[in-house]
Amino acid sequence: MTTTLWSGRFDGAPDAAAFDFGASFRFDRRLFEDDVTGSRAWARALGRAGILPADEAQRFDAALGAIFSRADTQQDFFTANDEDVHSFVERLLVESLGDSGRRLHTGRSRNEQVSVDLRLYLKRRIPLVQRAVAGVVQALADQADAAGDALMPSYTHFRPAQPVLVAHFLLSHAAPLVRDVERFAGAIREADALPLGSGAIAGTAYAIDVEALARDLGFARVVDNSMDASSDRDFAATFLYASALTMVHLSRLAEDVIILCGDEHRFFELSDALSTGSSMMPQKKNPDPLELVRGKTGRTIGQLVAMLTTLKGLPTGYNKDLQEDKEAVFGAEDTLAGCLPVVRSVVHGLTLNRERAAAAASGLLLATDVADYLVGRGLPFRRAHEVVGGLVRKLVAEHRDFPSLSMEEWRAASDRFEPDIRDRITPAVSVAAKMTPQSTAPAAVRSRLANVRKWLTAQGLC
């Protein structure tokens, strides 16, 4: 028969199906390490407060340490029917120390315990996610390096807009991922508060030195309010938001790569090892891994929405609804852990088709440069826009391009055009003409790439 931490209040055994429905050990065993860490520190805090004799506190600490080691060696360690990870650890402690093990829970509630566990978990797991995100940034930076001054078109409204460096395009995907790593750092800061000492909701009637306990567990601070602490999962929601936004960024990167590797563009070639074939059409080379990344983004957004929806209607204080936080957090973490290395490999394996990308960066994309030329000769921009618009209309109708215009045709459009207009209408001159640090000017892109390299070094990657 199953025993619970709360059976004293009840006449008989719980309904088996309802017990299974409410049990969380199936997924919260993932907090085992953190539950042991938190419980060991709690035992030490009880000892420091004189609530447990020093030698007993030490015995608790040691017994919990031994329980932790068993997880590595004992095959069927987690095949138990406990209600949750907290009950599981406590049962093992009682099995190891006898009845005195039951004193560990003095002054402590599972409501704060589950919060401390999840906070500890996120504090140790988010850095791994950050590292994997930085790995994608690194692959993008490497490709940007290799691309040098190669050119491609940029798009707005998915119509060719202006020439850019391929490196600029690649770094445009690195920038949001760098922000994601910083956003995850914010999620760590939010989780970095000790909830122990909050009791079930009103605080604890034992003189626990929570500041010392926070230091012992590596928390930066203690929570402000015990009532808030028992129902606060903002730190989980923040983690889910950072995860969802990272997946959105990966999805957009995936979408760009899918398009730009497609037959219509072929600016890049996907590595064979990261593509799949069709069972029917022999010519196909499909970007399945990227499609899966794009597809999985929906679940991560769903996990964020599920968490926020769970939180929005809760009365203050712990409610069992909060148990839903863990599957959302673990699910988002698993999705990221699956997607990030794949995206990194795909980016790493891209081959740039320089000629094709550069060829697509030429032509009417240079219309803004022609207008800028007229502005340089004193024409107001709005007038210049009109003049060049007329020229574009003519060229489109005649299936022609700027370089095919004779000097007479240029002059017919505006007498401010001089023969040097011919040298201005190349993609290389267009990108070189950009003046701002965030622009596609080669010097600006090189300097931004150097910044990304510096950032990667600071992340312990390069």
Ligand code: ARG
């Ligand atoms: N499994 C529970 C959870 O995830 C642990 C806290 C249980 N607290 C309670 N009062 N039933 O939220």
